[in-house]
Amino acid sequence: MSQTRVSRNILLAGALLLIVTASLSAYVLLSPRRTWDDPPDYVVDNRGLAGVTAADGGVNTVIAAITSNAAWNGAGTGTRLTAHAGSVAAFTLGDGIPMLNFTDPQHACNGTCLAATFTGFYSQRADGTTRIDDADIVTNASQPWVSTNEPDGCSGEYYIEGVMVHETGHGIGLGHSNVAGSTMYPSVSACNNGPATTEADDEAGVQDLYGGGGGGGGCTLLPKGAQCTSSGQCCSNKCTGKPGQRTCK
Ligand SMILES: [Zn+2]
16 A cells, blocks of 8 residues: 655754654654643635645635544544634744645655644743644645545545644644554555544543643643533533532543
């Protein structure tokens, strides 16, 4: 099966590939472990992607995919990211404005690279944990792209939705998993939009980061397992169980 690497996490020092060792068998968090204080609001390039023949170049289908409950916002920790169409003409790394660019002004993503997320922008909080300050995404426009909205279907192309859900996974603090079929698996085959839907391994990673159970998350509400009376008390926004025995999920 021909596979093409989905992305690289480019660090400030240069174009470094995040290496995942063969012994790992589950989700991997970016190192140092880091989270957003507030969910990022991605500006998705309103010029779209020329290789996608949908009328808007895939802008709306990408926004729908990355904010879908089938992706990170449905992973059990509430809203993890929002997105809206806008101009990324002022695309600047590290400016605190997360942008999703359908081109690659940084020339960071070439060859078999489909898209890349710049994960090198973070800082330390007063309590010693690490916050994400920015995480821009670029796209290799020379690859053959398709969206699920195209009437002619997929032929030897890569689904922009699944790839961008993968990239936004990096954007909220996840590295690559070696669990085949997971959204954060480092490569994807043509015409496979599976990464648009997160799997249990992906969701466990997000819950580790934002579910309040692992510490270091941006959530100051009750962690998983804590007794609760209403969902609003929980980092996961889910308080379930019998009356008097309810806990955060
Ligand atoms: Zn990746």
